[in-house]
Amino acid sequence: xxxxxxxxxxxxxxxxxxxxxxxxxxxxxxxxxxxxxxxxxxxxxxxxxxxxxxxxxxxxxxxxxxxxxxxxxxxxxxxxxxxxxxxxxxxxxxxxxxxxxxxxxxxxxxxxxxxxxxxxxxxxxxxxxxxxxxxxxxxxxxxxxxxxxxxxxxxxxxxxxxxxxxxxxxxxxxxxxxxxxxxxxxxxxxxxxxxxxxxxxxxxxxxxxxxxxx
Amino acid sequence: xxxxxxxxxxxxxxxxxxxxxxxxxxxxxxxxxxxxxxxxxxxxxxxxxxxxxxxxxxxxxxxxxxxxxxxxxxxxxxxxxxxxxxxxxxxxxxxxxxxxxxxxxxxxxxxxxxxxxxxxxxxxxxxxxxxxxxxxxxxxxxxxxxxxxxxxxxxxxxxxxxxxxxxxxxxxxxxxxxxxxxxxxxxxxxxxxxxxxxxxxxxxxxxxxxxxxxxxxxxxxxxxxxxxxxxxxxxxxxxxxxxxxxxxxxxxxxxxxxxxxxxxxxxxxxxxxxxxxxxxxxxxxxxxxxxxxxxxxxxxxxxxxxxxxxxxxxxxxxxxxxxxxxxxx
Numbered sequence: 001x002x003x004x005x006x007x008x009x010x011x012x013x014x015x016x017x018x019x020x021x022x023x024x025x026x027x028x029x030x031x032x033x034x035x036x037x038x039x040x041x042x043x044x045x046x047x048x049x050x051x052x053x054x055x056x057x058x059x060x061x062x063x064x065x066x067x068x069x070x071x072x073x074x075x076x077x078x079x080x081x082x083x084x085x086x087x088x089x090x091x092x093x094x095x096x097x098x099x100x101x102x103x104x105x106x107x108x109x110x111x112x113x114x115x116x117x118x119x120x121x122x123x124x125x126x127x128x129x130x131x132x133x134x135x136x137x138x139x140x141x142x143x144x145x146x147x148x149x150x151x152x153x154x155x156x157x158x159x160x161x162x163x164x165x166x167x168x169x170x171x172x173x174x175x176x177x178x179x180x181x182x183x184x185x186x187x188x189x190x191x192x193x194x195x196x197x198x199x200x201x202x203x204x205x206x207x208x209x210x211x212x213x214x
Numbered sequence: 215x216x217x218x219x220x221x222x223x224x225x226x227x228x229x230x231x232x233x234x235x236x237x238x239x240x241x242x243x244x245x246x247x248x249x250x251x252x253x254x255x256x257x258x259x260x261x262x263x264x265x266x267x268x269x270x271x272x273x274x275x276x277x278x279x280x281x282x283x284x285x286x287x288x289x290x291x292x293x294x295x296x297x298x299x300x301x302x303x304x305x306x307x308x309x310x311x312x313x314x315x316x317x318x319x320x321x322x323x324x325x326x327x328x329x330x331x332x333x334x335x336x337x338x339x340x341x342x343x344x345x346x347x348x349x350x351x352x353x354x355x356x357x358x359x360x361x362x363x364x365x366x367x368x369x370x371x372x373x374x375x376x377x378x379x380x381x382x383x384x385x386x387x388x389x390x391x392x393x394x395x396x397x398x399x400x401x402x403x404x405x406x407x408x409x410x411x412x413x414x415x416x417x418x419x420x421x422x423x424x425x426x427x428x429x430x431x432x433x434x435x436x437x438x439x440x441x442x443x444x445x446x447x448x449x450x451x452x453x454x455x456x457x458x459x460x461x462x463x464x465x466x467x468x469x470x471x472x473x474x475x476x477x478x479x480x481x482x483x484x485x486x487x488x489x490x491x492x493x494x495x496x497x498x499x500x501x502x503x504x505x506x507x508x509x510x511x512x513x514x515x516x517x518x519x520x521x522x523x524x525x526x527x528x529x530x531x532x533x534x535x536x537x538x539x540x541x542x543x
Contacts, residue, residue: 044256103228106498109527112444112467114426122417123255130256133495134226 001091001117003059005176007168008094012060020062020077027064030143031075037142042070044131051087051124057094068128088120090128103133217514218484221279221379222503223492225257230267232496234276237507241271242279242310244409244492249297250281251334252492253409265304277307281492283332284409285313295319302327310356311335312392321350330354330379334392334406340372347376354379356488358391359470360537363478370483377485382472383502384490385529386536387411388450388464396449400431412448436467443467443531451529467530473522475538476509498527 003009034041045068056063063081067074083089090097096115099105107129110116118125140162144155222238224230233241244250246258259267268278280301286294294316301309302324309327311317312334320329333356337343346352354377357366361380370378388394397411398404405411416431425439428447435447445451445467454463470490472479479487487510489502505522512519525531 047255100495103232103496106495106501106527108446108494108529109498112529112531113526114438114441114444117421117426118419119421120418121415122419123413123415126254126414127256129495130225130254130493134228134256136228136231136496 001058004093005172005179006059006093006095007165007172008057009059010172012057016061020079023062023077027075027077029146031073033142033146034137035073037145038135038137041131041135042068042073044134045127046070048124048127051121052085053124053128054081054086054089055097056081056089056091057097058091059093066128083119086120088118088122088125090125091117091119098139100129101132102137102139107133215480215514216483216485218480218510219277219379219486220503220506220510221486221488223384223489223494223499224267225252225254225492225494226496227259227263227267227270229492229496229499230278231270232500233503234271234274236500236503238276238503240277240279240307240486241267242281242488242492243267244281244283245297245300247293247297248407248409249284249294251283251332251405251409251411252281253284254493255414257493261300261304264300264306268305272305279308279310279330280306281310281332282316283310283312283334285334285406286316287407291315291319295323298324298327308354317346317350317352325351328353330356332356332392333358333381336392340369343369343373343376347373353377354485356380359386362540363475363482363538366479366484366538367482374483378483379486379488380479380484381470381490382476382479382487382506383524384470384494386465386468386470386534394450400433400449412446417447445530466532468532468534469524469528469530470536471524471528471533472535472538473505473509473524474519475535476506476519477513479538480510480513494527501527 049069053066054063055066062077062079065076065078065081065086092110092115096105096110100107100110107116111118140155140158144151144158147154219239220237221240221242222233224233224241224243230241230243243264244252244258246260247253250258252258264280271278282294282297282301298309298316298320307328308330309320310330310332311320312332317329320327329350329352331337331346331352331354336358337346337355338358338360343355346355356379359381366378366380392406395404401413401416403410403413412430418429420427420429425437425442426444427434428436428444430447430449435449435452436445438444450464451462451467453460456463487506489506491498502524505524508520
């Protein structure tokens with residue numbers, strides 16, 4: 001899956017030099033938070049505790065390995081993941097994966113429209129999707145809740161950052177358009193030439209048919 | 215004109231809340247086992263979740279119906295009986311049943327419990343409906359998706375005061391609900407007995423440079439090009455080679471959408487409109503419930519139907535009015 005040109009992709013490029021091990025504490029904290037705020041997720045995944053799911057945000061230079069063991073769940077950051085070491089993979093842009101986790105988009109609809117790629121053990125992926133969708137996760141509110149009295153200001157700040165990212169999307173799209181403009185120009189010229197050739201072929205076929213029927 | 219109830223799906227407590235908040239009159243759910251026809255991994259309700267869900271819905275004026283609509287395994291009816299008993303104990307507003315033996319059990323054991331006949335029972339004529347109503351006191355029948363609107367109107371005229379419920383949105387089955395064995399042939403499991411059609415445990419998607427291939431129990435069911443909308447590999451929606459031609463032999467991946475037909479269905483005397491999709495996410499539930507809530511309210515208030523766009527949540531990116539119009543005739 002080709003990552004979309006987005007602020008997240010640019011962030012991913014900036015994160016490329018960062019060693020995954022340095023990010024691990026962030027994801028350890030996230031997992032602890034999800035466990036405490038949404039224990040029903042692991043309960044729903046009880047039958048799949050021994051499976052490993054790779055969650056691959058295609059616009060970031062790392063992936064996450066989720067092991068939903070009810071007693072000892074793990075969320076590990078990895079630069080590279082071999083398909084052989086996981087039971088299933090869910091792949092998509094980070095913003096799509098977050099929207100899915102928060103139940104803002106329908107997983108089936110994302111898959112049907114090819115915005116999400118699923119490989120491997122479909123059963124554990126469906127179970128994970130249902131468990132997360134059923135939990136009613138709100139990532140910003142969940143993270144802010146850990147800050148005690150600072151929760152409200154933190155939530156406002158996080159919302160501000162997300163709004164900023166959203167407004168940056170328009171600027172990034174302008175950059176994308178500028179970058180691909182020469183290629184689009186060439187493609188348009190080729191399309192026009194192709195249309196001309198198709199017309200010529202049609203005319204020649206028509207003439208040939210007329211000649212045959214005489 | 216009857217003001218129809220909007221009956222909405224919920225696979226999780228969060229989806230139940232989404233449905234109620236979006237304007238559902240009723241929410242239908244299932245227990246986390248093979249007693250319901252959406253026995254999907256990670257889905258459905260524990261007893262405690264059902265109790266809490268019923269409290270949430272009732273506090274907001276909505277009802278909760280429990281689907282116990284698979285057919286009990288021969289000699290092992292206890293799981294199904296417990297599901298009926300617990301639904302009654304927890305205060306469900308009705309149970310949706312398919313198996314005649316289970317209906318008999320529910321009618322005898324819980325005479326106060328309202329009984330709905332599942333679409334899985336495939337009762338599609340007044341005689342069949344009359345049998346269930348007369349012998350077991352069934353109050354509502356979910357009609358199979360094989361009938362035209364005039365046929366539904368005729369049934370309503372003949373079976374009143376028994377209520378009818380029809381599907382208005384969501385995934386479609388081929389025409390023999392409750393009797394389909396296609397999934398069993400490939401996987402050994404079926405919606406009728408195990409509550410799963412084409413179970414996810416048997417599904418694989420294989421990506422390649424040319425697109426994605428969907429497989430069920432090792433059989434290739436479909437291949438989708440790079441930008442082609444994909445679908446779930448149920449056998450009835452497979453694209454196969456036959457007589458040198460590749461095509462959908464039974465049914466294309468498409469979703470039922472009868473929003474534009476609501477005035478006709480209301481005139482036909484339908485009591486309840488059902489949205490399919492307990493296996494879908496909260497976003498789907500909220501979007502579809504809002505659209506149909508607005509549609510029903512508009513028709514009842516004599517206003518034009520509001521414009522809605524449900525394309526993005528349909529299977530295969532396509533919609534149909536199915537058998538209601540029988541446009542293929």
